[in-house]
Amino acid sequence: MIRVRFLGYFIEHVGRNEITVEVPKARVKDILPKTILSLAEEEAIILVNGVSADMDTVVMEGDEVVVMPPIGGG
Amino acid sequence: MFGWTGNFLRVDLSAGHVYVQRYDGNLARKYVGGRGYSIKILWDEVPPGANPLGPENRLVLSIGPLTGIPGPSTGKLVVAAKSPLTYGYGDGNVGTRAAVMLKRAGYDAIIISGISKKPVYIYIEDGKTEILDAEDLWGLDTFRTEKVLAKRHGADTGILSIGPAGENKVKYATVMSQEGRSGGRTGMGAVMGSKRLKAIVIRGTREASIANPEEYRKVASEAYRDVRSRPGYSFWRRQGTMAAIQWSQENSVLPVRNFSEGIFEEAENIDGFAMEKIKVGQRGCPLCNAICGNIVGDSEDMIAELDYENVALLGSNLGIGDLRKIATLNRLADMWGIDTIGLGVAIGFAMEASERGLIKDKIEWGDFEAARDLAENIVYRRSGLGKLLGESIAKVAETLGGESFAMHVKGLSITGxxxxxxxxxxxxxxxxxxxxxxxxxxxxxxxxxxxxxxxxxxxxxxxxxxxxxxxxxxxxxxxxxxxxxxxxLDIEWYVKLFNLATGIKWxxxxxxxxxxxxxxxxxxxxxxxxxxxxxxxxxxxxxxxxxxxxxxxxxxxxxxxxxxxxxxxxxxxxxxxxxxxxxxxxxxxxxxxxxxxxxxxxxxxxxxxxxx
Structure with a gap:
C-alpha cells in the first residue's frame, strides 16, 4: 500500500486529505487522482517519505507521498 | 501628478511645527513610494551615525501610487526609520485604514522629526493637521487607545498607535492598528515612543486623482475577480497563512525550541485545521478581498488573531502546543504593541539559556505561564531578565553569552x-x-x-x-x-493599475x-x-x-x-x-x-x- 496525503487547497480539489493506492511500484504521477493531476504537474511540491521528490519519482509499497501546493506563510 | 498626491506632510515634534512640502515627479519616478521614499528621506535627512531614539531620526509613514485606490490589497503603508534594533535601515508594512485615509487626506508620506516634551498624538483631517495632547492616552494598550480615539474622532478614521512596549522603548516594539494589524518589527514602535508620539489619527475625504479613472475601475474589478477565481482562494479564506504550519512541518522547517529542530511533535494541535475548530471570525486589511486574519477564542476568554508567524514563534518555537494559549500570547503582544516574532525569539532564547544554566531563572520549554510573565516583564522593562530581553537578541547574547543560539541577523530576529x-x-x-x-x-x-x-x-x-x-x-x-x-495573482495586474493610475507607461x-x-x-x-x-x-x-x-x-x-x-x-x-x-x-x-x-x-x- 502506498499512502498519498494532500495539503492545503489540494485537499479541496481531491475531496479528501489522503488516499491509499495498492500497487507495488509506480511513478508519483501515475497514482495521483485525475482531479489534481494537471494542477500538481504545474505547481505541486512533492515529498516522498519526507524528502523532496518530483512527479517522476518511483515509489514503492510502504512509501508515503505528500503532495502540496506552493503555499506561503507570508 | 496622478496616482501620487505630490505632497509630504512634515511634522517637527520638538518645535510643534507642521508644514506641507510639494515634491516633483522626478522623485516619484526614481523611488515610486513606500520603501523607496523611506530610504531616500532617511539617507538625505538623518545625520550619519545618529541615535535612532534621538530627535534627529525621522519616522516616515509612506504610501505609494496604488495605495488607497480600490484594487487588490492596496490598503497598506510602510513605516520606516533608522532602526534602534539594528542601527541600520528599518521598516515594516501594515494594513490599515490609515493608509487609505492618508491618500484621501492628500499626502504620500508623513515625515516626523524631533521629540515632543510631553505625550502627543497627531490628528490629520484633509488639509488640517494638529498636534494634540496625549497625557490621558499614555500607558494605555493599543486596543484601548484606538477605542478612545475612535470615539473622539469617529470610527471611520484611520488610526495607528503604540502600546506600552513602544512607550518603554522595547527595541522591537511595533506600530499597531485595528487590533491586530502590526508593522515595523525593526523597532518602529520604539522610535515613535522615543518621540513621545502615542498615535496618529487620519481622516481623508478627497478622491484620489488618477490618470484614467474609468479604465482603472474596470481593470481593478477584473483583478479582484481574478483573485476570487484562483484555485487556492477558498482554502486561503479558510486558513490564511495558518496552512503553512502543516506545510512547514512536512518540510522540516517549522521552528521548534529556539530553532533547534524543524519538526514539532504537537504540530497537529496548532495547525490550520486545529485553528478552524476554534475560529470565530476573520479580519483583514482595507481594500482586500483575500483577508487572512483568523479570529479565535483564546485561553483567557478573549478573542485574538492567529497567523502563521505568531503561532510558529510563540508556539512551536517555545514548545507550546496549545493554540488557545498561543492566541493569548499573541493578543497580549498586539495590545502591548510588541513584535510577536521578536518576542518568540527572545523567550525562546531565555528558555534555552535556562536549560543550559546560563541564567538562574527557571523557564522551561512549553511553560505558558512563565512565557506570559516574561513577556509582560519585557514590555514593562522590569528589572533583570525582562529588562535585558527588551534589547535586540544580539545585545542580549553579548551581555549574557549564548551567541551560539542567538537567532538573528544584524540584530533582527529570525522569522518562522x-x-x-x-x-x-x-x-x-x-x-x-x-x-x-x-x-x-x-x-x-x-x-x-x-x-x-x-x-x-x-x-x-x-x-x-x-x-x-x-x-x-x-x-x-x-x-x-x-x-x-x-x-x-499575476503581477501584470499591478503593472496595468500603476500605468492607469499614474499615466506613465512602464x-x-x-x-x-x-x-x-x-x-x-x-x-x-x-x-x-x-x-x-x-x-x-x-x-x-x-x-x-x-x-x-x-x-x-x-x-x-x-x-x-x-x-x-x-x-x-x-x-x-x-x-x-x-x-x-x-x-x-x-x-x-x-x-x-x-x-x-x-x-x-x-x-x-x-x-x-x-x-x-
Whole structure:
C-alpha cells in the first residue's frame, strides 16, 4: 500500500486529505487522482517519505507521498 | 501628478511645527513610494551615525501610487526609520485604514522629526493637521487607545498607535492598528515612543486623482475577480497563512525550541485545521478581498488573531502546543504593541539559556505561564531578565553569552522558517534589507522543490529575483504581496493599475530597476550607518545564526542536516556578484552608477573606499 496525503487547497480539489493506492511500484504521477493531476504537474511540491521528490519519482509499497501546493506563510 | 498626491506632510515634534512640502515627479519616478521614499528621506535627512531614539531620526509613514485606490490589497503603508534594533535601515508594512485615509487626506508620506516634551498624538483631517495632547492616552494598550480615539474622532478614521512596549522603548516594539494589524518589527514602535508620539489619527475625504479613472475601475474589478477565481482562494479564506504550519512541518522547517529542530511533535494541535475548530471570525486589511486574519477564542476568554508567524514563534518555537494559549500570547503582544516574532525569539532564547544554566531563572520549554510573565516583564522593562530581553537578541547574547543560539541577523530576529536544511532561505535572511526577515525573499517554497541542499548560484539568483518583486515592487506601490504569493495573482495586474493610475507607461522591468536601485541604496545606508556609528562593517553581518552551522537537526528525514560554512560563503559570493557588490558586501561604484545613485556613491566613499 502506498499512502498519498494532500495539503492545503489540494485537499479541496481531491475531496479528501489522503488516499491509499495498492500497487507495488509506480511513478508519483501515475497514482495521483485525475482531479489534481494537471494542477500538481504545474505547481505541486512533492515529498516522498519526507524528502523532496518530483512527479517522476518511483515509489514503492510502504512509501508515503505528500503532495502540496506552493503555499506561503507570508 | 496622478496616482501620487505630490505632497509630504512634515511634522517637527520638538518645535510643534507642521508644514506641507510639494515634491516633483522626478522623485516619484526614481523611488515610486513606500520603501523607496523611506530610504531616500532617511539617507538625505538623518545625520550619519545618529541615535535612532534621538530627535534627529525621522519616522516616515509612506504610501505609494496604488495605495488607497480600490484594487487588490492596496490598503497598506510602510513605516520606516533608522532602526534602534539594528542601527541600520528599518521598516515594516501594515494594513490599515490609515493608509487609505492618508491618500484621501492628500499626502504620500508623513515625515516626523524631533521629540515632543510631553505625550502627543497627531490628528490629520484633509488639509488640517494638529498636534494634540496625549497625557490621558499614555500607558494605555493599543486596543484601548484606538477605542478612545475612535470615539473622539469617529470610527471611520484611520488610526495607528503604540502600546506600552513602544512607550518603554522595547527595541522591537511595533506600530499597531485595528487590533491586530502590526508593522515595523525593526523597532518602529520604539522610535515613535522615543518621540513621545502615542498615535496618529487620519481622516481623508478627497478622491484620489488618477490618470484614467474609468479604465482603472474596470481593470481593478477584473483583478479582484481574478483573485476570487484562483484555485487556492477558498482554502486561503479558510486558513490564511495558518496552512503553512502543516506545510512547514512536512518540510522540516517549522521552528521548534529556539530553532533547534524543524519538526514539532504537537504540530497537529496548532495547525490550520486545529485553528478552524476554534475560529470565530476573520479580519483583514482595507481594500482586500483575500483577508487572512483568523479570529479565535483564546485561553483567557478573549478573542485574538492567529497567523502563521505568531503561532510558529510563540508556539512551536517555545514548545507550546496549545493554540488557545498561543492566541493569548499573541493578543497580549498586539495590545502591548510588541513584535510577536521578536518576542518568540527572545523567550525562546531565555528558555534555552535556562536549560543550559546560563541564567538562574527557571523557564522551561512549553511553560505558558512563565512565557506570559516574561513577556509582560519585557514590555514593562522590569528589572533583570525582562529588562535585558527588551534589547535586540544580539545585545542580549553579548551581555549574557549564548551567541551560539542567538537567532538573528544584524540584530533582527529570525522569522518562522528553520534553515538547517535550507541554504537558500538562510541566504534570504542573511541579505534581507532589514535584517532577518522573510518578506523580501520567501524563497523556501521554491527551494524545497529544487535541489534543496544545493548552494548553487541559482539560489542567489532566485533570492534577488524575489527581493526585487516582493521587497521592491510591492513595497513601493504600496500593495500587499499576498494575493500574488498566496493565491497566484499575476503581477501584470499591478503593472496595468500603476500605468492607469499614474499615466506613465512602464513594464515590469522598469519597476524591477527601481527595486534594485532601492536595494542598493538601502545597502549603502547600512554601510554608512554602521561605519559612522562606530560599529564597523564586514561581510560577517550577512551570516545566518551560528546554530544552523553548528548544531544539526536530530529529528525527521533531514536528521544530521546543518549548514556548511564554506559553501554558504560561496553562496554569499554568488549573491554579491549578481547584485554588483564587492567581497565585503558593499555596492561597487559602477553598480551605484548603473542605478543613477552617483550622489549616494559620493557620500558613501567618504566612509569607505568603493571598489570600481
Amino acid at each position: 522558517y528553520d534553515c538547517h536544511a535550507a541554504p537558500g532561505m538562510a541566504l534570504s535572511y542573511a541579505v534581507s534589507p532589514i535584517g532577518a526577515h522573510h518578506k523580501d525573499a520567501w524563497v523556501i517554497s521554491w527551494e524545497v522543490k529544487t535541489d534543496r541542499l544545493s548552494y548553487g548560484k541559482e539560489k542567489a539568483e532566485k533570492v534577488l529575483e524575489l527581493q526585487r518583486i516582493r521587497g521592491g515592487f510591492f513595497e513601493t506601490l504600496v500593495a500587499c504581496r499576498l494575493p500574488w504569493v498566496e493565491v497566484g 513594464g515590469v522591468s522598469d519597476h524591477l530597476k527601481v527595486a534594485e536601485r532601492i536595494l542598493n541604496h538601502i545597502r549603502a545606508y547600512w554601510v554608512r550607518e554602521h561605519i559612522a556609528g562606530g560599529i564597523g562593517w564586514n561581510r560577517d553581518k550577512d551570516l545566518p545564526p551560528r546554530k544552523w552551522f553548528e548544531k544539526p537537526l536530530t529529528k525527521g528525514p533531514y536528521t544530521g542536516a546543518k549548514l556548511d560554512f564554506n559553501r554558504f560563503q560561496g553562496l554569499l559570493d554568488s549573491y554579491y556578484e549578481i547584485i554588483g557588490w564587492d567581497k565585503r558586501g558593499i555596492p561597487r561604484y559602477s553598480t551605484l552608477k548603473r542605478y543613477d545613485l552617483l550622489d549616494v556613491a559620493q557620500v558613501l566613499s567618504k566612509y569607505v573606499k568603493l571598489e570600481p
